[in-house]
Amino acid sequence: MKKLSDLLYKVSIEKLIGNVGSSIKNISFDSRKVEQDYIFFAIKGHDLDGHKYLSQAISKGASVIICEELPEELLDHITYIQVKNSSIALGIVASNFYNNPSDKLTLIGITGTNGKTTTTTLLYNLFTQLGFRCALLSTIENRISDTILKSNHTTPDPITINQLLAQAVENGCQYAFMEVSSHGIYQNRLAGLTFKIGAFTNITHDHLDYHQTFSNYIAAKKKFFDELPKTAIAVTNIDDKNGLIMLQNTNAKKVTYSLKSNSIYKGKIIESRLDGMLLQFRNQEFWTVLAGKFNAYNELLAYTIASELGFDPIVVVTAISKLQRVKGRFETYVSDEKKYIIVDYAHTPDALQNILEAINQSRTRNEKLITVFGCGGHRDKEKRPKMGNIATRLSDLTIITSDNPRDENPDEIINEIKVGIEPQNTNKYLTITDRKEAIQTAIKMAEPKDIILIAGKGHENFQEINGKYFPFDDMKIAKELIKNT
Ligand SMILES: CC(=O)N[C@H]1[C@@H](OP(=O)(O)OP(=O)(O)OC[C@H]2O[C@@H](n3ccc(=O)[nH]c3=O)[C@H](O)[C@@H]2O)O[C@H](CO)[C@@H](O)[C@@H]1O[C@H](C)C(=O)N[C@@H](C)C(=O)N[C@H](CCC(=O)O)C(=O)O
Ligand SMILES: Nc1ncnc2c1ncn2[C@@H]1O[C@H](COP(=O)(O)OP(=O)(O)OP(=O)(O)O)[C@@H](O)[C@H]1O
Numbered sequence: 001m002k003k004l005s006d007l008l009y010k011v012s013i014e015k016l017i018g019n020v021g022s023s024i025k026n027i028s029f030d031s032r033k034v035e036q037d038y039i040f041f042a043i044k045g046h047d048l049d050g051h052k053y054l055s056q057a058i059s060k061g062a063s064v065i066i067c068e069e070l071p072e073e074l075l076d077h078i079t080y081i082q083v084k085n086s087s088i089a090l091g092i093v094a095s096n097f098y099n100n101p102s103d104k105l106t107l108i109g110i111t112g113t114n115g116k117t118t119t120t121t122l123l124y125n126l127f128t129q130l131g132f133r134c135a136l137l138s139t140i141e142n143r144i145s146d147t148i149l150k151s152n153h154t155t156p157d158p159i160t161i162n163q164l165l166a167q168a169v170e171n172g173c174q175y176a177f178m179e180v181s182s183h184g185i186y187q188n189r190l191a192g193l194t195f196k197i198g199a200f201t202n203i204t205h206d207h208l209d210y211h212q213t214f215s216n217y218i219a220a221k222k223k224f225f226d227e228l229p230k231t232a233i234a235v236t237n238i239d240d241k242n243g244l245i246m247l248q249n250t251n252a253k254k255v256t257y258s259l260k261s262n263s264i265y266k267g268k269i270i271e272s273r274l275d276g277m278l279l280q281f282r283n284q285e286f287w288t289v290l291a292g293k294f295n296a297y298n299e300l301l302a303y304t305i306a307s308e309l310g311f312d313p314i315v316v317v318t319a320i321s322k323l324q325r326v327k328g329r330f331e332t333y334v335s336d337e338k339k340y341i342i343v344d345y346a347h348t349p350d351a352l353q354n355i356l357e358a359i360n361q362s363r364t365r366n367e368k369l370i371t372v373f374g375c376g377g378h379r380d381k382e383k384r385p386k387m388g389n390i391a392t393r394l395s396d397l398t399i400i401t402s403d404n405p406r407d408e409n410p411d412e413i414i415n416e417i418k419v420g421i422e423p424q425n426t427n428k429y430l431t432i433t434d435r436k437e438a439i440q441t442a443i444k445m446a447e448p449k450d451i452i453l454i455a456g457k458g459h460e461n462f463q464e465i466n467g468k469y470f471p472f473d474d475m476k477i478a479k480e481l482i483k484n485t
């Protein structure tokens, strides 16, 4: 049990009704999960308003309500705390409840449209290699040292974040690397956390279904940097045209990295191949098995962060040169017949363009490039025609198929993708709704040395159709089909 008064430390309270001397068993923002002696946070959400569930929370045992609007009828045995923003209060109380774990380790957050999972995973592997116990909060999985825990979000809710970080502290972790999504920033899932470094990868078209406009989306990302303390370091990619905006109003130390513009941490690609790259960071050259220009950015960001944390650049580069590819990110497999399979999580127009350009820059053009991809249902529809345009423009053949249709009709999604195809490319694509069949067709059509890119689902091991999750793993399926074709 924790003392309510201790949990309220740093929360700015507008009005308090009741006493703060009581003991609290746990905290929740979901009335369905409340038990005896819980604090319930009423949050105005995307679809529902948590203020509608006060009586359910109380009947399940909540003794304290933290809300933005007080109910008309107040009960004697309940403590009501009115705040300006319940989600910010939730973040602060969640940190207090778990003894402020982010103060006890070095927390690094990475935001941006693409590259968050790759960079946080590279950092986790890099710092583990340097001999530290580390934690990772990512889209693919959460890790506390060697223990792998399931991840349901890119950036989880504040209770889960603090629970994971507390576990990390208990486990002796010194560093934690986490992905910071724009949803997470906008919904104040990071309130109450102490970051040592906040870093920006890039910003391109995604999630406009949620943020409505591109400037809102930029503002959501920028908020992360605006809220960093003076003691933190704000790192940005200045090759991205919105990179400097992130640093405009931050109190943190400002650090830049780039492959093109002039910056503090300057990198260069000397040679680029499908099986790796020769890179130069500042004046040190090294070979990496990661492929694609975007991975040069991801490795450069990892290098920048490690250098800013005080590690010797030579030690860092040596460790970076040993890093392996991240699951579902430019993951490759070459069959006995020398058909080349690449599985990548490119699920935005920018990411698809980047991976296709990376492949095109590293091939001879004596072989065909076949792209298999679709777009997720119940997600930003503006991505669809753009991705149709890019795939057909940059591949010899495109097989448009389903991603995770969710509650949408997969054929309608495919039709929306087709809208973006330019007239000169209309003879360069097929549509096959069933993703496995689409992969099989690509494998059958490929000849030795041809390259098949399977994009959009990366590490995912399921396909979500109408609320059901069917087992589906692009790489596993491709390998099985290659064996049996
Ligand atoms: C649209 C969105 O982001 N929703 C997230 C948000 O839910 P919400 O607050 O809007 O929920 P709501 O349904 O409107 O309900 C409002 C409040 O009423 C409460 N409630 C509701 C019903 C009830 O009976 N009792 C009750 O108390 C809810 O617990 C909530 O506090 O806050 C929840 C807790 O943090 C999240 O789990 C939830 O994620 C949903 C499931 C989701 O799908 N989110 C995706 C889009 C997402 O967050 N993605 C990003 C980025 C992905 C990427 O590109 O990498 C991520 O970080 O994962
Ligand atoms: N730095 C980068 N710049 C541009 N594209 C990238 C970069 N890094 C990765 N990509 C592309 O974006 C895809 C997704 O990468 P990654 O999973 O690392 O991004 P993310 O930011 O975690 O995405 P999500 O928002 O889904 O969590 C990769 O499969 C690759 O095609």
Ligand SMILES: N[C@H](CCC[C@H](N)C(=O)O)C(=O)O
Pocket: 139, 154, 347, 375, 376, 377, 379, 403, 404, 456, 457, 460
């Ligand atoms: N985190 C992203 C991942 C999209 C992956 C793609 N396979 C899809 O299902 O649209 C999202 O939820 O929008």
Ligand SMILES: [Mg+2]
Pocket: 116, 117, 118, 138, 139, 140, 154, 179
């Ligand atoms: Mg991610």
